[in-house]
Amino acid sequence: MKTILFTxxxxxxxxxxxxxxxxxxxxxxxxxxxxxxxxxxEIAGAEYLLAGGRLKITREALDQAGSLRMIQRSGVxxxxxxxxxxxxxxxxxxxxxxxxAESVAEHALLLILASLRRLPEIDRNTKNGIWKKQEQGVRTxxxxxxxxxxxxxxxxARILAELLRPFGVKLLYWNRSRAEEDFEQRFGLRYVGLExxxxxxDVVTLHCALAPETRHxxxxxxxxxxxxxxxxxxxxxxxxxxxAALAGALRNGKLSFAALxxxxxxxxxxxxxxxxxxxxxxxxxxxxxxADSFRAMMHEAFRNIRCFEEGRLEEIExxxxx
Numbered sequence: 001m002k003t004i005l006f007t008x009x010x011x012x013x014x015x016x017x018x019x020x021x022x023x024x025x026x027x028x029x030x031x032x033x034x035x036x037x038x039x040x041x042e043i044a045g046a047e048y049l050l051a052g053g054r055l056k057i058t059r060e061a062l063d064q065a066g067s068l069r070m071i072q073r074s075g076v077x078x079x080x081x082x083x084x085x086x087x088x089x090x091x092x093x094x095x096x097x098x099x100x101a102e103s104v105a106e107h108a109l110l111l112i113l114a115s116l117r118r119l120p121e122i123d124r125n126t127k128n129g130i131w132k133k134q135e136q137g138v139r140t141x142x143x144x145x146x147x148x149x150x151x152x153x154x155x156x157a158r159i160l161a162e163l164l165r166p167f168g169v170k171l172l173y174w175n176r177s178r179a180e181e182d183f184e185q186r187f188g189l190r191y192v193g194l195e196x197x198x199x200x201x202d203v204v205t206l207h208c209a210l211a212p213e214t215r216h217x218x219x220x221x222x223x224x225x226x227x228x229x230x231x232x233x234x235x236x237x238x239x240x241x242x243x244a245a246l247a248g249a250l251r252n253g254k255l256s257f258a259a260l261x262x263x264x265x266x267x268x269x270x271x272x273x274x275x276x277x278x279x280x281x282x283x284x285x286x287x288x289x290x291a292d293s294f295r296a297m298m299h300e301a302f303r304n305i306r307c308f309e310e311g312r313l314e315e316i317e318x319x320x321x322x
Contacts, residue, residue: 002309003045004302005029008052008074014294021298023306031055040064048305053077054266059085070308072301075100075288076155079210079237092308094320096300098155100288105159107287108205108235111259112148114281115203115231116141118257121278144168149201151194151217152208152236153179160205161187172197175208198225203233210237220245229256235287238263247273250280261287 004026010018022028029046031038039055043065050072051057057071059082071086073095086093114120117140125136146169150157153175161171165187173179174194184191198204204226208214218232219242226232232255234241243264249255259281260274266285274280300317307315 002026002047003029004048004050004305005031005042005046006050006052007031007039007055007057008050009034013291017291017295018298021295021302023302025309026302026305036061043068048072048308050074050301050305051081053080055080057081057086062086062089062091065089070094070305072096072304074297074301077209077237079239092320094304094308094316096297096304096317099297099300100293101155101159103290103293104156104235104287105163107261107283108156108160108207108233109163111233111235111261111281111283112203112205112231113143115233115257115259116143116146118279120281146170146202147172147200148203148205149173149197150189151175151197151204151206154207154209156235157207158183160207161189172201194222195225198222199227201230202227203231205233206236206240208236208240210239215239216242216245218242218246220248223249223254226255228254231256232258234259235261238266243273247277250274250277255279257281259283261285 002025006028009030018028029042031042034055036056036058040061043049043061045067046065047067047069049057049065049068052074057080062068062082062085068091071091071093073093076095076097076099078095081093122136144167148164148169148171150161150171150173153173157173164171171187171189172192173189174192174197178191179189183189206218208217217240223245232246241260241264246255246258250258257279261283262285268275268282274282304316307313
């Protein structure tokens with residue numbers, strides 16, 4: 001029986017879904033603790049690694065992986081993987097791109113709408129018996145007619161553009177490469193530079209990868225270019241945003257609201273500065289996880305592993321990174 005080692009810890013309903021999708025002939029193994037030391041100790045007995053996004057897949061861990069045949073990413077981000085070490089060891093790495101794109105795009109739209117309508121404040125006030133309909137209502141805004149700037153144009157951003165179009169918004173986007181002309185025309189997208197996007201957008205939503213050149217893409221200098229009262233949404237990677245700079249902009253009114261599903265440190269620390277602000281929505285990196293998307297992630301990951309084990313490489317429904 002082949003062993004699939006999971007770097008993420010699952011319990012309750014997620015574990016039930018995982019066990020229900022696990023193919024015959026494979027056993028699931030889990031780390032005794034979510035630490036690099038535990039990964040290095042346990043990886044030696046695994047033929048397959050199902051890598052989450054929290055623990056780093058380091059060269060030191062891979063040096064202990066004498067039986068490892070393939071790495072399957074549960075999500076899509078690659079920033080937790082030592083790609084040079086994986087390449088040098090000749091390990092195939094598969095990524096199910098787009099498997100949770102619908103879920104993340106929907107969550108991004110949810111955060112945009114909740115920010116415009118100041119939903120946490122309205123909810124809190126209503127539960128506390130504060131019933132000031134006009135006073136509260138006029139502090140909120142509609143999405144219709146707003147300019148939304150999308151940073152990055154991968155699977156998630158493309159779905160979000162489709163979701164946003166019926167709201168009657170103006171859509172700008174910035175990406176390393178320009179999208180196809182027919183796609184732009186279909187959704188009314190306009191390709192602009194990052195500076196113009198920041199200066200023109202009422203809502204800026206982040207959907208790009210974390211790389212050295214994008215770390216702290218949103219920082220004091222770039223925030224200064226954003227429209228006064230703009231909203232920032234991040235469902236991509238926490239490292240794209242300088243937390244201290246964002247907190248300062250939310251305090252001084254440069255930005256009216258921010259909604260973050262991803263954070264520079266996860267889980268968030270006890271002294272996380274954004275927790276103290278009323279004009280922030282925080283969610284725990286949950287945008288890509290619904291019952292539907294989690295089942296799809298496990299199903300596709302196990303299918304790829306089974307096909308690899310049986311030598312049916314042409315049937316693997318995933319992007320092979322290398």
